[in-house]
Amino acid sequence: MFRHSKWISSGLLLSLSSTLSAQDAEPVGNALASSSDAFFILIGAVLILSMHAGFAFLEVGSVRQKNQVNALNKIICEWGFSTLIYLFVGYPLARGLNLFGSVAEVGGVNGIEYMRFFLFLGFAACIPAIISGGVAERAKFWTNSLAGIIFVGLVYPLIEGFTWGQYSDGIATADGWLAQTFGAPFHDFAGSAIVHGTGGWLALPAIILLGKRIKRYESNSIKVSSIPFLALGSWILIVGWFGFNVMSAGALEDIQGLVAMNSLLAMVGGTIAAMLFSKNDAGFVHNGALAGLVAVCAGSDLYHPLGSLAVGAIAGALFVFMFEIETEKWKIDDVLGVWPLHGLCGLWGGIAAGIFGQESLGGSGGVSFMSQLVISCGIAVVAALAGFIVYGALKAAFGIRLDEQQERIGSDLSIHHIQSNPEDAL
Amino acid sequence: MFRHSKWISSGLLLSLSSTLSAQDAEPVGNALASSSDAFFILIGAVLILSMHAGFAFLEVGSVRQKNQVNALNKIICEWGFSTLIYLFVGYPLARGLNLFGSVAEVGGVNGIEYMRFFLFLGFAACIPAIISGGVAERAKFWTNSLAGIIFVGLVYPLIEGFTWGQYSDGIATADGWLAQTFGAPFHDFAGSAIVHGTGGWLALPAIILLGKRIKRYESNSIKVSSIPFLALGSWILIVGWFGFNVMSAGALEDIQGLVAMNSLLAMVGGTIAAMLFSKNDAGFVHNGALAGLVAVCAGSDLYHPLGSLAVGAIAGALFVFMFEIETEKWKIDDVLGVWPLHGLCGLWGGIAAGIFGQESLGGSGGVSFMSQLVISCGIAVVAALAGFIVYGALKAAFGIRLDEQQERIGSDLSIHHIQSNPEDAL
Amino acid sequence: MFRHSKWISSGLLLSLSSTLSAQDAEPVGNALASSSDAFFILIGAVLILSMHAGFAFLEVGSVRQKNQVNALNKIICEWGFSTLIYLFVGYPLARGLNLFGSVAEVGGVNGIEYMRFFLFLGFAACIPAIISGGVAERAKFWTNSLAGIIFVGLVYPLIEGFTWGQYSDGIATADGWLAQTFGAPFHDFAGSAIVHGTGGWLALPAIILLGKRIKRYESNSIKVSSIPFLALGSWILIVGWFGFNVMSAGALEDIQGLVAMNSLLAMVGGTIAAMLFSKNDAGFVHNGALAGLVAVCAGSDLYHPLGSLAVGAIAGALFVFMFEIETEKWKIDDVLGVWPLHGLCGLWGGIAAGIFGQESLGGSGGVSFMSQLVISCGIAVVAALAGFIVYGALKAAFGIRLDEQQERIGSDLSIHHIQSNPEDAL
Amino acid sequence: MKMVVAVIQPEKLDEVKQALFDIKIQRMTVSRVRGCGQQGGFEESYRGQVHKVNLLDKVRIEIAINDEFVDDALKAIISSAKSGAIGDGKIFVWPLEKCIRIRTEEDGPEAIG
Amino acid sequence: MKMVVAVIQPEKLDEVKQALFDIKIQRMTVSRVRGCGQQGGFEESYRGQVHKVNLLDKVRIEIAINDEFVDDALKAIISSAKSGAIGDGKIFVWPLEKCIRIRTEEDGPEAIG
Amino acid sequence: MKMVVAVIQPEKLDEVKQALFDIKIQRMTVSRVRGCGQQGGFEESYRGQVHKVNLLDKVRIEIAINDEFVDDALKAIISSAKSGAIGDGKIFVWPLEKCIRIRTEEDGPEAIG
């Protein structure tokens, strides 16, 4: 994603427009090229924005009715918080850019810098949206929002900075220490490890620290509210994902049909594997598609399509088995399964780029298994630690969980003073 | 929006293709530029089309179950009526263009004239969709449709014609009387005042003339049906709005990242302000995002991003307070709150362009506070009068309200002979 | 659609990139043109992908609650099966292309071949999605999936191959036998007959062989579950259809505003006709829009906009009347009405291109009524036969229908072991 | 002790509840039901298929009550639920043998309130 | 006066209603309930978590009726609701002390119809 | 024969069902209801408009039962439904005159089980 680390690490806003205008001397083509880039990135950003509606409805369908409104308000409010903190803190930290200069300065040709921010924000804002599904039905609104703000303002931008952003020289460049040690830099095209991995591994300690929902492991006690809303969320995510992956190219001329093809096949692999391993369970099938898409992000520009099919299928199976182990065996009450979905499949995606990205497996090569393994695991560890520290501190300071009575009556009524279908109440 | 008033006011269909081909002499680039423009406008038009699904679901969620089907049928049928009347009457009136010539004549390069019509229609069709939410649950289908047809055929096109269209010389050009009087022409990039203001102020007299729903102000009597559908509608509108605003540039080379950025920040400002002032009320939060988006349209090409944040936040707060005053204090039964949302925030948006668009506040300048104030208020007054006359005449002639029995059993059964969840009936 | 039958029938993968690069010698413009094409096709493919969510929700709303989950799982799983079989069998058969070569070979400039596959797959995968709505609530999951696999792997690709693909010389070229016999080749721009016709006529024998649902023709026994979900599905389809039709151009420079305009007017014609002939019935109105869109596909690049309005209106009326005749008079239990919607309106669309496409009716000409009639009917006959043979054989071999008990408790519980709103069960 | 069951128009629920609260009857169990009676019904149509719907939305209120309060309760319900139009509903009364408060295991007349 | 309550299979509702209409019993109150009985139940599973569902959809019909019509009503219900399969349901009858029509305040046998 | 009706907290349903199964009472009809009692209620607000909600979710269990099992049933319900907090619910009992199994047309005590 945006492998032009030159301009990314330039850090000087004023130099941006010159960098851009230096690309090409021919004026007409240049104007069209730059506006086309802006358009291309915009569509990516809008598709990723729409994914947040997908996160919301996936959660609406997967929780009990008494927590649907909270799912909706949480996602849209956290989008707002993320926008502000990422604009003011996270983006400058990750990319060394700030957008507070005058419009004439920053805007440049077609204001492409603004479009880029919008796109990158879409990724950053996935972090709290991912966590949201794990801590659902019992987390306090405000402490959870605060955690999200810290993650989007500091934790994710640091991970982003060291892999995609201004500090990425060591890890992402062909002559950085990582490449010199293992033969190739770290490659995560659209964020399997960087975005999903971070989100999923941040969520895990949050889920453990929160503890299981009341009566979660008594028989017949907790059932999801709505498969149609769950599926709606899943479909919105699937469709938006083609923006998440394809527009990660960052410039129209770098668009790659292969990325779309690989996303498609990973989604299909994930769906079908999840269906086969779950006896056609609606919850698994619709999330299997997402598992495939999470896993394919990192190497979607490298794999042979059949490699993607395998990566996706493995992710689908991984999700099914690990969700059951996590929630049934280890009794970690991860409501939507965000750790196996984003954490594990993200980690798998990061590693998979080092396997199926190899030329011997039909990939385009230029990746190192060890680089992928080390950095993907590193991200997981850093995120898990950060999650533990932030949620641990918040728990100690304010408490992170609704009190028992609030949880019983549901977060809709206790936080938002309304039920999801108000007219149904007599 | 489409500030090339030259071709807009040319009024001669046959001259269009020559105008277009005159842009650029280099053939390859030109073909690509013109097809890219068509693509760009298409995406805008499709996003705006999708917003009508958003209007529909926002209403579905905000009314009682017995009026959900009517909300859905009303929106899709009014889209149909609007298309026909705007094609045959409104568009020729507003833009001096008609599209009935032979395909070869009108189509020209890539048939961009057709795409433009589709885009402009999307704006025009918002008028009845906006009104729909205010008159919900008690308006007659046919008289309300008729009013919509009159508005899309005559009232809106006249407002459009004088601000964006063929009569806009006085108001929108740098040497028109308005600019000569107040120093700058009227500026409404994507229609805060022209589209939303018109819709909202047309709705106000309709709502007053209709009167409140039966039992509206008795305790516990009217509750909304579904927060998830309300939120779905809101999300569809939010996502589509980036087409509404960004594609208002009208040509790909004029795409501005700033417009997307400003839309984003206004949406966030509106969401967060509405959340804070409403204690995290789901209805307000999801509409707060829309309030910000309504308000930012006019100056989204001018503001500094932080200016947009302020414009959006003010709109969010305005919506919360004025909705309560309108419905609780003045007892005007505006079901979805379309007057505060579109009418007031649209008016505010028109005026705000004259404030936050100033260079002293980081904007790009070239706007006059007085021009904005005068024309925005002028639009509101004209629309309110037109709404009063049209609904008043329809009320006198045919009646505009369902009879009591029809309202009691709901418009779904009385108009469409079906309930929204037919299987639920035993 | 993709009228460059030259490269389509080339059959040699290695020649593709040279074909592409031969288009234009100027390097900058060429890079932008090819990436813009990839972007254009991607958006089409993504919009068509989203239509599958539309198919799913249209079915969710139109069946009883006990069959909602199955509708959702069926659509997403069949998308997966279709992807695999079309990749491995159908696409090579239809287009003489396979995508298994190395990425460097196939990918070429911007990997446009992958994008094309994604787009064409979207069309192919409509076949089982169309059938799904007809056989709903009683078909076995696996035999129905198998039938879909056969159709997407063999039947549709053959029809595609002879009309759009590698065997289309006789039918689709200006010097083929068809053109020589009737004066013009067969023209089906976006698949009225080829996609929708095939799907609808494949479905008819399936529906007949399955038989009616238990108690279907007893009074008050079967009611649809949810008008809002039905309408949601319809809106998703409507919006996605602009990708289906416009991106059928296949290359950005061939984008035609006329196609969008005609799609719009046909949708409006279908909506309004269905409304008038059905007394504002929600099921008919929302499907009327789709009927118009099905019918307009074939000639959307030819018609005068008013011609499209007529084509759509006729389709809307056709759907209303023929659905009633089919289901009430002939007692064919076509749950969503896929035969009148896709089969008949698709057939009508194929023929209509030969009527309203004529210059005398304002069209661009170059079409022959007889060519349209013969091939459209031919497709219907072939599809009906294929449907009869495949479903007949499956019925004889395995049975295609759930047993009575399974049907009674619903396919959700009997196949997927879950109800659509699990929490509602006590 | 008696069991009083009233089937009323849904839109009257709030008034009936208030009327009962006014005479200090504050315990009741309420459910949505569908009623068939003189009120007739309506026809629903979906895509040309017509369904007769003769079960209309009603609300059912169940009140266990000590004998001495029954008359007041009936009066309160009648006066608040009555609109004079067909479909206003019915009240049914039958004797109750036992009433137990689960929380305290109290039995009999004291348990009712 | 009696209260007759029948718990039947949902799909039989239309037939039972018709059978009652045929003998001029046209007043009833109906609700969706869930029943547990010999019929057993099924297992639901969501993402590997298995729930036993032993409460199945049923419809509950409540008919207040004058004594002389009770036998006919029972016969009508039985004949129309019976499929012979487990899960057909039950009918319960108990005495009613009072029946009031809210609209007219009529009391007793005349109020029932 | 008696009719036992228990109104309980929804989250106790599974435990109550289990307690009844344990003493071989396996027939019951269950429905969602809303209850108003000492438990009070809550306020709902939507866009500044406040609604008082004093009807809370409850579950109503209806069990027809032969006289000799009534006491055991009551004990089982009480012990499983009781949390000690306000809102635990009530049990009502009244005499049943008739119980018919539709499938077999059996009448009386044998029909109940």
Ligand SMILES: Nc1ncnc2c1ncn2[C@@H]1O[C@H](COP(=O)(O)OP(=O)(O)O)[C@@H](O)[C@H]1O
């Ligand atoms: N005999 C009865 N048994 C059970 N429910 C009844 C009976 N009579 C009336 N009801 C209930 O009361 C409701 C109102 O009765 P209806 O005859 O429509 O109005 P009214 O008695 O006010 O003229 C019915 O819809 C039904 O639910």
Ligand SMILES: Nc1ncnc2c1ncn2[C@@H]1O[C@H](COP(=O)(O)OP(=O)(O)O)[C@@H](O)[C@H]1O
């Ligand atoms: N003793 C009872 N008390 C309450 N409801 C009962 C009782 N017995 C049966 N039912 C109701 O009747 C329904 C059918 O009973 P079931 O035993 O399954 O079938 P059948 O009696 O026809 O063999 C049950 O689901 C339940 O709702």
Ligand SMILES: Nc1ncnc2c1ncn2[C@@H]1O[C@H](COP(=O)(O)OP(=O)(O)O)[C@@H](O)[C@H]1O
């Ligand atoms: N007299 C009554 N008649 C009908 N239902 C009652 C009666 N008393 C209590 N209930 C039901 O029991 C539920 C619990 O009663 P409540 O007074 O809140 O708790 P508790 O009795 O445990 O203190 C109520 O919500 C209501 O549904």
